Amino acid sequence: MSDGGGRIDRDRRRFEEIVRGQIKRDLKRYVTGSEMIGRRGRQLVSIPVPHIELPRLRFGRNGRGQGQGEGQAQGPADGSAGDTEAVGAAGSEPGQHLLEVELRLEEMAAILGEELELPNIQPRGRARLSVTSRRYTSISRQGPRSLRHMRRTLKETLKRQIGSQTYDPDDPRLLPDADDLRFRSFREVQTPDHAAMILYMMDVSGSMGREQKEIVRLVSFWIDTWLRSQYKSLETRYMVHDAAAKQVDQDTFYRLRESGGTKISSAYELAAEMLAQQFPPSDWNVYLFHFSDGDNWSGRDTEKCLSLLRERLLPGVNLFCYGQVKSAYGSGQFMKDLDAAVADCRNVISCEILDREGILPAIKTFLGKGL
Amino acid sequence: MSRPGDDLRSMQAAVEELARAAGLDFPEVVYELVDHQQLNEIAAYGGFPARYPHWRFGMEYDRLIKGHTYGLQRIYELVVNTRPVVAYLLSQNSMTEQKLVMAHVCGHADFFAHNAWFSHTEPGMIDTAASHGARIRALCDQHGLEVVESFIDRVQSVDNLLDVGAMGRACGRPGNAPPLDRGASERDVLGHVLRRGRLADWQHEVLSMLRDEAYYFLPQMLTKIMNEGWASFWHSRLMTGSLLRDAEVVDYADQHSGAMGGDGTLNPYKLGLELYRSLYEAQGGGRAGMARLFEVRAVHNDLTFVDNFLDEDFCRRQRLGRDAAECAAAREGLLAQLTNGGQPVIRVVGDGGDELELEHCWSGSELQIEAAEDTLRNLCALWGGTVRLRTRLEGRALLLSCTGGEFSREYGELLGPPAPPDAD
Secondary structure, three states: OHHHHHHHHHHHHHHHHHHOOOOOHHHHHHEEOOOOOOOEOOOEEEEEOOEEOOOOOOEOOOOOOOOOOOOOOOOOOOOOOOOEEEEOOOOOOOOOOOOEEEEEHHHHHHHHHHHOOOOOOOOOOOOOEEEEEEEEEEEEOOOOHHHEOHHHHHHHHHHHHHHOOOOOOOOOOOOOOHHHOOEEEEEEEEEEEOEEEEEEEEEOOOOOOHHHHHHHHHHHHHHHHHHHHHOOEEEEEEEEEOOOEEEEOHHHHHHOOOOOOOOHHHHHHHHHHHHHHOOOOOOEEEEEEEEEOOOOOOHHHHHHHHHHHHHHHOOOOOEEEEEEEOOOOOOOHHHHHHHHHOOOOOOEEEEEEOOHHHHHHHHHHHHOOOO | OEOOOHHHHHHHHHHHHHHHHOOOOOOOEEEEEEOHHHHHHHHHOOOOOOOOOOHHHHHHHHHHHHHHHOOOOEEEEEEEOOOOEEEEEEOOOOHHHHHHHHHHHHHHHHHHHHOHHHOOOOOOHHHHHHHHHHHHHHHHHHHOHHHHHHHHHHHHHHOOOOOOOHHHHOOOOOOOOOOOOOOOOOOOHHHHHHHHOOOOHHHHHHHHHHHHHHHHHHHHHHOHHHHHHHHHHHHHHHHHHHHOOHHHHHHHHHHHHHHHOOOOOOOHHHHHHHHHHHHHHHOOOHHHHHHHHHHHHHHOOHHHHHHHHOOHHHHHHOOOOOOHHHHHHHHHHHHHHHHHHHOOOEEEEEOOOOEEEEEEOOOOOOEOHHHHHHHHHHHHHHHOOEEEEEEEEOOEEEEEEEEOOEEEEEEEEEOOOOOOOOOO
């Protein structure tokens, strides 16, 4: 509906503003499920779907567990009015609130891309890798129950019953037996792919606190998810630095707390070495992300950083992103210097992340160019 | 959005002819073809695309769209209880699905036209909802969106306090909400507020419109099992009777079982369908069985339907329970969910002068008390004086009072043992 479409978008926007606490703060306490990442399993992420439950006289539990009692049934105008058929969702009665949604990472990346209107990435470099993927396009006689293909199975039954003249069109009962069962099955497909690598660098000097690291963790998680949806084979490397830089594993990256001064050039120097030795930009799509509170040791070191960037890093990489996380101690000077120095480079993006609310805008800023 | 083409129209004619021949009696049905986004939007507005603006519809839309995107649920169609009956079809549906949906819609349309609980609902509800929408939009322009919206928030916090029984007494007089010319009934809390609350003129107008809509939707909530069951009974009967072509059987079976599926949770489609079927069988099928079904669909609501026809034998066959005790528990649980539409029974025991006094009729389950307090605050803001609610908490009588945002709890004597933690 051309006119109605605007209406629902307005109502939805208003809802989202309430969820984010931008308007009507008195309703904020009725919001559930507005976190960005719920639980994380091996392949699954659950994204809570935000919901606002207006207070009502309803049945519910009282006591120690504060106000979490879900009533027995939904309120009248609250349920799905009209007549809504939710078919296919096993037992998910329409009108019920989906509190959490579990989905695979690649699906989530697609949704993320859609919601943030991220452009697809145009890979560079030769397609030198070939990856094997499984496509569920064929049918087999064996398989797990969860992959059972009901239509094909019943078709087999039908064929057999017609063949053996046990099919009665007036009483079209189909009784599949073991031989009729058919299952979805995969074929392995080789597809050429582009190689890509991400290098995350984080300032772990004393001024980066727990909250700052948590923000970096969230931003990197989403970036990772998005880039993985764009490249089948993705190498990820982590580096931390204070006054000296070192490569670490993922776990250490998020947990390490060093203290000491900040020499950003140490990180850029190590990055340049890594690229030269392991990931030559002629073969790799390279993404560099650097997070810091922007409080570099000295102006001289900043000079050095900028020249490293211009001469050794920027010419080869797809994207260099600098995320400046606000901390109580940081002066934030580095971002100003960086912006001034590389204003002409189109593959540099910098962004300031004030708090958690700034995470999504930051991701959009970083990845919004499709580089 | 578009009107169906020739192929769908001739399909509609064929399906409806067969349905009428089988005894269904329904008003004209108008189909509209929509894509899933449009369908989700219309569903979010409860079937009325021109409804008043409110973030709650945006929330509902958000949930439906996400559910769709994540592949958790899919709406096939949506039927709106108006005259003519309007039904939205998903344009991506296959022809087999459209046929199934049309057969299903015939059942709903017949149910809307004949079930007693729908006898009074406004036939021109599409227009009514649209004019409510236009009026509230105008009031937003006049008084400010924030102000009007916050008022609507408050109303929605109490719009489940309706008189469920009023509909049975409407006796076919049109009008969604019970008229207030001779006062409001004791369970019609919204009606009391509308009559005696200290409301500005525009607030009075908004509350009146929202009360009307709440009462419009009430019968659908009270007959979910019966209505879905009836539609499913008929789509199944018509499709497997003569509508299905041989090539469509497997697809149909897949779709039908998808709708009837569900593990553990109550599926109103399945439960209703099975209840009708067992009732039909109990009469020995045939003409007598059919006559009984048509009678039942005209007079019952979910509560009386389940109460009368869900017996131990049915429970065992449907595997709702393995022995007498389990069956009884399943039955009791279901009845509790259906009583008063699953809402606590609240009645007005006094509205003298400044005070509105409510009583929660104890049925064994406690109110969620923090939510109750917040609700009372909202009600108090609408009422304009003092609002009290008598209920029970942890076995003691409890009187909640709210005056101008000030709140007090007064515990009374011990009335019985506290409700067991899993009483609800």
